[in-house]
Amino acid sequence: MNKFIRFIVKLSAIITFGALFFIIGYILLKGIPNIRPDLFQFKYTTSNVSLFPAMITTLMLVALALLIATPIGVFTGFYLVEYAKKGNKLVEIIRMATETLSGIPSIVYGLFGMLFFVIKLGFQYSLISGTLTAAIMVLPLIIRSTEEALLSVDDGLREASFGLGAGKLRTIFLVVLPVAMPGILSGVILSIGRIVGETAALMFTLGTATKIPNSLLSSGRTLSLHMYLLSTEGMHVNESFATGVILLVIILIINGLANYLGNKLTKGR
Amino acid sequence: MKTKSFEKFMEIIFLISASMSIVAIILICLFIFAGGIPFISEYGLSNFLFGTIWKPSNNPASYGILPMILGSLYVTVGAIILGVPIGIMTATYLAKFCNKKLYKILKPCINLMAGIPSIIYGFFALTVLVPIIRNIFGGTGMNIITASILLGIMILPTIIGMSEASIRAVPGSYYEGSMALGASHERTIVSVMLPAAKSGILSSVILGIGRAIGETMAVILVAGNQARMPAGLTKGVRTLTTNIVIEMAYAADTHREALIATAVVLFVFILIINGLFMVVKRRGLN
Numbered sequence: 001m002n003k004f005i006r007f008i009v010k011l012s013a014i015i016t017f018g019a020l021f022f023i024i025g026y027i028l029l030k031g032i033p034n035i036r037p038d039l040f041q042f043k044y045t046t047s048n049v050s051l052f053p054a055m056i057t058t059l060m061l062v063a064l065a066l067l068i069a070t071p072i073g074v075f076t077g078f079y080l081v082e083y084a085k086k087g088n089k090l091v092e093i094i095r096m097a098t099e100t101l102s103g104i105p106s107i108v109y110g111l112f113g114m115l116f117f118v119i120k121l122g123f124q125y126s127l128i129s130g131t132l133t134a135a136i137m138v139l140p141l142i143i144r145s146t147e148e149a150l151l152s153v154d155d156g157l158r159e160a161s162f163g164l165g166a167g168k169l170r171t172i173f174l175v176v177l178p179v180a181m182p183g184i185l186s187g188v189i190l191s192i193g194r195i196v197g198e199t200a201a202l203m204f205t206l207g208t209a210t211k212i213p214n215s216l217l218s219s220g221r222t223l224s225l226h227m228y229l230l231s232t233e234g235m236h237v238n239e240s241f242a243t244g245v246i247l248l249v250i251i252l253i254i255n256g257l258a259n260y261l262g263n264k265l266t267k268g269r
Numbered sequence: 270m271k272t273k274s275f276e277k278f279m280e281i282i283f284l285i286s287a288s289m290s291i292v293a294i295i296l297i298c299l300f301i302f303a304g305g306i307p308f309i310s311e312y313g314l315s316n317f318l319f320g321t322i323w324k325p326s327n328n329p330a331s332y333g334i335l336p337m338i339l340g341s342l343y344v345t346v347g348a349i350i351l352g353v354p355i356g357i358m359t360a361t362y363l364a365k366f367c368n369k370k371l372y373k374i375l376k377p378c379i380n381l382m383a384g385i386p387s388i389i390y391g392f393f394a395l396t397v398l399v400p401i402i403r404n405i406f407g408g409t410g411m412n413i414i415t416a417s418i419l420l421g422i423m424i425l426p427t428i429i430g431m432s433e434a435s436i437r438a439v440p441g442s443y444y445e446g447s448m449a450l451g452a453s454h455e456r457t458i459v460s461v462m463l464p465a466a467k468s469g470i471l472s473s474v475i476l477g478i479g480r481a482i483g484e485t486m487a488v489i490l491v492a493g494n495q496a497r498m499p500a501g502l503t504k505g506v507r508t509l510t511t512n513i514v515i516e517m518a519y520a521a522d523t524h525r526e527a528l529i530a531t532a533v534v535l536f537v538f539i540l541i542i543n544g545l546f547m548v549v550k551r552r553g554l555n
Contacts, residue, residue, distance in 0.1 A: 005455040009366055012358030016429065017375065019422050020382050023393045030396075075286030083280060090287075096547070097290040103476075103543045104536070105483025107510045108301060111517075111532045115300040136293045143290065169276050190384070197386030200485040200510070204517060224388045228486055231392050244389050255384050259377045 024248060031245030034238040044210040049230070049239045051246065053212045057220035060127060060213065061206065062195050065134040070188055073139050077146025077184075082172055102140035106201040109137050113205035125207025128216040133205045134198060138191035145187020149180035186261040193254040196247065199224045223247050298536075305533035308526035317530060323496040325516070325524040332527040334534065336498045340506035341535075343499055344492065345481040347417025348424055352481075353474055355421070356428030357463070360470075363429065364436040365458050379433075383426035391487030394419040399491055406503040411493035413502045419491055420484060424477035431476060435469020435553075436462055468553030472546055479542045482535070485510040509535045 041050040076094070084091040113133030123129040153176050161171040177184075199222075207219030208229060221229070227243040230236040309317050312332055320333015363375060398418055403410025439462050447457040463470070485508075493505015494515060507515075513528050513535075520528055 002453050002455040005459055006366070009358045009362045012355045013362040013367070013375075015355055016359040016382075016425055017378060019425075020378055023385070023390070023422075026393060026397060027389060072286045072289050075283045076290065079280075079283040079287040083283060094287050094290060097294045099547065100294055100540070100543050101290055103479050103483075103539055103546070104297065105479075105485065105510060105539060107483070107485045107513055108297070108532055108536050108539070111304075111513065111529060112297045112300050114517075115304050115529070116296060120300070136297075139290055139293065167272060167276055169279055193384045197384070197388070199386070199388050200514060203514065224386050224486075227392065228388050231388075231395060231490060237396070240392060244392055247386055247389060251384050251386065252381070255377065255381045259380065 027241065027244045027248055031241035031243075031248075034242040035245060036242075039239065039242055049236050051223065051226055051239070051243050053210060054221050054223045054226035054243075055246070056212045057127075057206075058196060058222040058224075060220075061130055061134060061202075061222055062192050064127070064131040065138065065195055066188060066191065068131065069135040069138050069142055069191065072135075073142025073187075074146050074184060076139075076143045077150055078172060080143075080147055081150040082168070082176070098140040098143050101136070102144075106137065106198060109133055110201040110204045113201060118205060123217065125205065125209075125219040126217045127206065127213040127220060130202050130206025130220075130222075131216075133201050134195045137198065137201060138194050141191050141194060142184075142187050145190070146180070146184050149183025149187070150176060152183065153179045182261040182264040186258040189254055189258045189261065193251055193258075196222070196250055196254070197224055198222070199228050203228075223250075301529065301532055301536055305526065305530035308523065308530045309533065312527070312530075317527075318534070321498055323512075325520070325527065330523065332523075332530075334509070334512070334531055336496055337507050337509045337512045337531065338534070339499050340492070341482055341508040341510070341538075343413050343506060344416040344420055344488065344508060345478055347413060348420030348481040349474065349478065351417060351421030352424045352428060352477060356425050356473070356477070357432050357470060359425070360429045360432035360436060360473075361458060361463065364433045365454075365462065379426050379429050383430065387423065387484060387487040390419060390423050391490040394487065395490045402503075408503055409493060409505065411491050412505050413492075413499065416488050416492040416506070416508075419487055420481045423484060423487060424480050427480050428473045428477045431473030432466070432470045435466040435473070438469065439465040468549055472549045472553065475542055475546045475549060479539055479546070482508075482538060482542070483510060485514055489514060509538075 038048045039050055040052045041048050042052060044050045044053050080091055080094065110133065113129055117123045117129035117132050118125060157175055157179065158171055161175040166175070202222055202225055206221065206225070208221045208225060209219035210221065213220040223243055223246060227240055227247065230240040230243065317332060317334060318338070319335050320331065321335050322331040322333050323336060324331045363372060363379075367375065394415060398415050399410040402412065402415045406412070406414070443461050443465055444457055447461040448454070452461070488508055489511045492508060492511060494507045494511055495505045496507045496512065499506045509531055512531050516524070517528055
């Protein structure tokens with residue numbers, strides 16, 4: 001019996017990690033030989049199937065969405081942890097709202113973005129519609145990581161700061177925030193990953209144009225969308241693999257960074 | 270005095286920021302429901318939910334989404350059957366069987382697994398799983414089985430992450446008590462630790478169900494997407510999510526409203542799942 005349990009548990013672990021390594025290995029193996037300089041030409045044409053414009057668009061989208069979501073998310077964390085009193089009804093509602101937000105499927109975000117930003121506000125398929133949709137999507141992630149990071153800061157630090165006559169704001173920004181920084185940053189970095197990997201929410205907000213957007217109101221496509229569109233067309237399998245490699249490398253770097261920062265936080269505790 | 274008013278000012282800024290998620294959730298509900306409910310009330314709720322034929326181009330058009338509801342249900346159940354046991358056992362491995370050194374490598378791998386974009390999972394399934402399934406079962410290889418395997422893999426990190434945390438949260442005295450009574454390490458884990466962690470494990474499964482129902486872009490590549498009643502495990506299906514994506518690009522007027530109404534149904538499912546999740550989690554805390 002003991003042996004059997006041990007066997008089942010180990011087998012499950014092998015299946016899980018085997019699947020992960022197989023997927024990564026397969027995409028890398030099939031994709032790397034297909035990365036050719038043509039893919040990085042400035043302009044997309046049907047003959048070079050360049051992914052460069054999608055890369056730049058991804059970068060723009062991530063930067064803009066974080067520019068909006070980070071302050072809102074971090075400030076929300078400040079409010080929840082540093083200001084709200086215990087048993088505050090509003091806190092309860094905010095927690096419920098963020099929890100619900102984090103469970104909403106991306107296609108529902110996509111439809112909402114289409115109905116609200118694209119149609120109601122008249123932004124059309126554009127960088128700004130995509131940005132705002134993505135910002136709402138990652139908000140719960142940033143809020144939660146900020147909350148957790150702030151809660152892990154020793155109360156003694158706050159008391160010492162107050163004791164020395166510092167005000168609440170000064171304490172938050174100069175004492176608490178630096179200590180909580182790695183945790184908050186790892187949340188922000190994971191948000192980058194979420195946006196980079198997003199497809200369904202962006203299809204009907206950012207649109208699918210192949211060029212680099214030249215203003216907030218013009219359309220584009222991110223790497224994930226690019227890969228999706230290539231794989232549904234079925235004609236550019238090699239280019240899909242190559243795009244997959246670029247995506248995977250980005251995600252690997254992002255996760256590595258988040259992991260490093262997470263370790264730093266637990267060590268600082 | 271000046272700093273005091275600035276303090277007050279910033280507190281209000283923080284409060285406004287904190288209200289943004291409430292505003293967002295209200296806006297989302299408002300726009301999705303307002304976009305879909307007029308259609309549902311006009312077409313009839315039971316006609317819409319239990320209609321077995323989805324043919325928007327027919328005259329008169331037919332908008333029954335039962336095929337898609339069942340499609341979502343089947344692939345989700347398939348994903349649960351495959352993903353839950355493997356996920357819970359892997360979580361057990363990480364929490365109780367694996368040494369510290371290995372854990373330091375494997376834990377980030379689970380996070381990585383959660384971070385891999387769904388399009389990569391989908392593309393992998395399209396190029397690897399589909400041909401294998403095609404060889405075994407014949408047909409196109411895009412069917413309920415393929416989609417279930419794919420989703421089963423995709424929900425693993427969700428289930429593992431939360432289950433592992435809840436297994437770790439079981440007090441050590443449970444373990445010691447059971448060992449002192451003469452039970453083996455393995456026996457203790459299966460009959461003491463896992464039952465003690467059951468509310469956390471159950472929440473992880475509920476979260477996994479939510480993830481599976483909501484998944485779109487990966488499923489679209491491997492499920493076949495035929496908008497008809499599911500005809501068997503080796504036949505293609507269309508889910509609620511994929512129905513929206515496939516037809517939204519060219520839908521107009523009533524057809525478009527019907528798609529938004531599909532999102533309403535999906536959204537209600539997700540809200541129910543979220544509610545369930547919160548209830549289970551809260552009960553676990555008490």
